[in-house]
Amino acid sequence: MAYALETFRSCAQVSEIIIIVRSQDVEAARRLVSASPNRQTEKVVCGGATRQQSVARGLAEVTPGIEWVAVHDAARPIASLALVERCLAAAEQSGAAVAAIPVSDTIKRARVRDRITSTTETLDRSDLWAMQTPQVFHRKLLEQAYQRADEEQVHATDDAALVERLGHTVCLVPSSPHNFKVTTPEDLTMAEAMMGSRCGTTRTGMGYDAHRLVPGRKLILGGVEFESDLGLAGHSDADVLAHACCDALLGAAAAGDLGQHFPDSDPQYAGISSLELLRRCTKLVQGFGYSVVNLDTVVVAEQPRIAPQAREMAQRLAAAVGVVPERISVKGTTTEGLGFTGQGQGIACYAIAIIEKKALGSSQ
Helix, strand or coil: CHHHHHHHHCCCCCCEEEEEECHHHHHHHHHHHHCCCCCCEEEEEECCCCHHHHHHHHHCCCCCCCCEEEECCCCCCCCCHHHHHHHHHHHHHHCEEEEEEECCCCEEEEEEECCEEEEEEEECHHHCEEEEEEEEEEHHHHHHHHHHHHHHCCCCCCHHHHHHCCCCCCEEEECCCCCCCCCCHHHHHHHHHHHHHHHHCEEEEEEEEEEEEEECCCEEECCEEECCCEEECCCCCCCHHHHHHHHHHHHHCCCCCHHHHCCCCCHHHCCCCHHHHHHHHHHHHHHCCEEEEEEEEEEECCCCCCHHHHHHHHHHHHHHHCCCHHHEEEEEECCCCCHHHHCCCEEEEEEEEEEEECCCCCCC
16 A cells, blocks of 8 residues: 555645555555645545455545546555556546556466366457556546446446446556556565565664653653652653654654654543553554664763663563664663753653564564
8 A cells, every 4th residue: 555655645636536446555645645745635435345346436525626536556556656657547538547467378278177277268368458547537437337337236256347338438548567466475575576676675764752750740851750759741651762763763854753642631631651652653663664673872871871771672662663672772871960861840852763664474
């Protein structure tokens, strides 16, 4: 989904994106949308039991006034921007256009009897095309096609078939075998290889945070509680180290900052563990197709001493972002009496995060 969204988000002609997913994926899709800095309006819709039902639900959410609709399978993550633009241009001329490729293999019709498959006919491949997406239509034409299909209880495997039933010609836009539908584990391997550098993109982000030290608060750094007469003031548990890590990750993905996603004016975040915020920020980053490579941090404070607890802090941060502790560096330093940290008025933290584009088949 994240890869496919990149293409449509980069298309200047696209003003609105509607993401249609299974009910169990709605929240994950919403996180992906909330983290998007893009210009388009983006909505998340719960799909139906079939592809046709899902598209119908998405079509019903299209903003009034939009005249053209492109339908694309998220399972085709390698569709190029050039292909999308060609389909849009062809649809503007004909009213309906779909990406497709000529069939190059010999196609045979077959039957199965007693578990034995045998051929019955060889088809003429000269006029056979394999349908892909995107499929682009004038909105009224697609709505009419879906309305008739609903009235006549007709079910099709793509939108072009429904439009064809109206007697409307659908223009075929030559596509590429690279725009294949990821269906099997082997497809995942092939897609990863084809995407090449897109699967190896590395990005870096920097985070900084500081909080005042006040009486009556627990002192929590990196999820570890320190013995102290003073704690950090804040809406959450004020874990300055975890907050800096959050901003570093969000910055690397160009996904805003901690306050944007978890404002201190929202009562639901009062007293929340900052490790939980870090987990949520990690999911936002993963929604863009990235995984965490490492975090390097520096806590600036006169007290407490960081070194004795650095390993435990690294372990807790690592668990929150889903990496091994060896990928987390926690260090402490002082300003030798200079500034608000040196005078014991507060604690600050710097963090640098490196993230990389996940391989399509990776579970990390």
